Amino acid sequence: MTDQITSQGTRTALEDIDLTDASVWEQAAPHAWLDQLRSESPVHWHEESDGPGFWALTRHEDVKQVSTSPKEFSSWVGGPLRLDPPDDGLDQVRMVIIGMDPPEHREFRNIVAKAFTPRMISRLAESLQLETARVVGELREGTRCEFVTDVAARIPMWSISELMGVPPEDRQRLYELSHALIDDQDPEIAPTPETSLEGSAELFGYATEMAARERANPSDSLTSMLLEAEVDGRKLNDMEYTLFFMFLIVAGNETTRTATSHGLLALLEHRDSLDRLVADPDLIPLAVEEILRWQPPIHHFRRTATADVEVGGQKIAKGDKVLMWYAGANRDPSVFDHPHTFDIDRSPNPQLSFGIGEHFCLGANLARLSLRLLFTELLATIENIELAAPPRRLHSNLINGIKEMQITYDVR
Numbered sequence: 557m558t559d560q561i562t563s564q565g566t567r568t569a570l571e572d573i574d575l576t577d578a579s580v581w582e583q584a585a586p587h588a589w590l591d592q593l594r595s596e597s598p599v600h601w602h603e604e605s606d607g608p609g610f611w612a613l614t615r616h617e618d619v620k621q622v623s624t625s626p627k628e629f630s631s632w633v634g635g636p637l638r639l640d641p642p643d644d645g646l647d648q649v650r651m652v653i654i655g656m657d658p659p660e661h662r663e664f665r666n667i668v669a670k671a672f673t674p675r676m677i678s679r680l681a682e683s684l685q686l687e688t689a690r691v692v693g694e695l696r697e698g699t700r701c702e703f704v705t706d707v708a709a710r711i712p713m714w715s716i717s718e719l720m721g722v723p724p725e726d727r728q729r730l731y732e733l734s735h736a737l738i739d740d741q742d743p744e745i746a747p748t749p750e751t752s753l754e755g756s757a758e759l760f761g762y763a764t765e766m767a768a769r770e771r772a773n774p775s776d777s778l779t780s781m782l783l784e785a786e787v788d789g790r791k792l793n794d795m796e797y798t799l800f801f802m803f804l805i806v807a808g809n810e811t812t813r814t815a816t817s818h819g820l821l822a823l824l825e826h827r828d829s830l831d832r833l834v835a836d837p838d839l840i841p842l843a844v845e846e847i848l849r850w851q852p853p854i855h856h857f858r859r860t861a862t863a864d865v866e867v868g869g870q871k872i873a874k875g876d877k878v879l880m881w882y883a884g885a886n887r888d889p890s891v892f893d894h895p896h897t898f899d900i901d902r903s904p905n906p907q908l909s910f911g912i913g914e915h916f917c918l919g920a921n922l923a924r925l926s927l928r929l930l931f932t933e934l935l936a937t938i939e940n941i942e943l944a945a946p947p948r949r950l951h952s953n954l955i956n957g958i959k960e961m962q963i964t965y966d967v968r
C-alpha cells in the first residue's frame with residue numbers, strides 16, 4: 557500500500573483515491589488527490605466498480621500527448637466518456653464529432669467550423685454585446701439574483717440559438733432539455749433514468765421539426781448549413797443531422813454557463829483580483845484564461861488505446877481506457893508557477909480546458925468572447941457582490957457545474 561501526505565496534510569492510499577465518485581466532485585475538485593497522483597503515479601491505473609478500470613492522466617504533458625495522438629488514442633473505439641455505452645449507443649456517439657477520429661472527424665468538423673471562425677464570431681459580437689447588456693441590465697431592477705439561471709445560463713443559450721436559428725420562444729425549453737441530458741448524474745436534475753431519456757426524445761423531436769422548417773424556408777443558420785452539408789459527396793442522413801444538432805445545442809450552452817458561474821465565484825473568493833478588474837477592465841481577457849485554467853468546465857474526457865503504447869514511461873495495452881483529468885493538467889507545477897494561486901496576470905497560460913489537437917473546442921472563440929463581454933458588463937453594472945448562500949455544485953464527475961449561486965449586490 558502506497559501512502560503520501562497530501563497538500564491538506566492527510567494520508568491517502570493511492571488505491572483509495574476514487575475519481576469516479578461524483579459526490580467528491582460535488583464538494584470541489586479533489587486537488588489533493590490530483591496532486592498526489594501527479595507526483596506519485598501520473599499515469600495511474602484506476603479501478604472502477606462499474607467497468608474494467610482506466611488509466612488516469614494528471615500531467616499536462618501526458619494529456620497533450622494523448623489529445624494530439626488520435627491514431628493511438630481513439631475517440632471512436634469506445635466513445636469519449638468513461639463508461640462503455642451499449643452497442644446502439646456507441647453507434648450514435650460515433651455519428652457526432654466528439655466520438656469520431658480522423659479523417660472522418662475532420663470532414664464533419666469542417667461542416668460547422670465555418671460558423672465559428674474569428675470572422676464569423678466578430679459578426680455576432682455586436683448583437684452578443686447588446687444581448688449581454690440586456691441580460692445584465694435586468695439586475696438593475698433588484699439587489700439579489702440566482703446568478704446561474706438569471707445570468708450565466710441565458711447568454712450562451714442565446715448565442716447557440718442565434719447560430720442555429722432557434723426561435724426565441726423555444727430557447728428556454730431547449731435549455732432545460734439539454735441540461736437534463738448532459739447533467740444526468742445529478743438526481744435533482746434527472747431524478748430517474750427516464751428523465752434523461754425523455755429529454756433526449758423531446759430534443760430529438762425538436763431537431764426534426766427544425767429540419768422541416770429550415771427545408772421549407774432555408775436560412776443562413778447553422779441548422780441549414782448542416783442540412784446542406786456534404787461528406788464524401790453525400791448529405792448527412794437524418795440521424796447524423798439530428799445528433800449533430802443535439803450535440804451543438806448541448807455543448808453550446810453547458811460549458812460557457814459553467815465557466816461564467818465559476819468565474820464570478822473565483823473573483824468573489826479573490827477580492828483583490830475582482831477590485832483590479834473593476835479598476836482596469838483591460839485585464840479581463842487575461843482573467844478569462846485564468847478562470848478557465850482554475851475551473852475547467854469539463855472534468856475529464858476519455859480515449860481508448862488502439863495499440864500497445866507508452867505514456868510518461870508507463871506501458872498501456874491496446875484496448876485500455878485512458879482518462880484525461882483537466883483539473884490535474886491545469887495545475888501541473890512543471891507548467892504553471894504557483895499552480896494553486898489564482899493569478900489574473902498569468903501569461904503565458906497554456907490551460908487545456910478547451911482541449912488540444914483534433915478535438916479542440918470549436919466554440920472556443922465564442923466562449924472567450926462571451927466571457928469577456930459578460931464580465932466587462934457585469935463589473936460595470938453592479939458592485940458589492942456577495943454570496944447570499946454557499947453555491948450548490950453539480951453532482952457529477954464529468955461536468956464541473958454550479959447549479960445554484962445566490963448573490964446580493966448593489967447597482968452602480
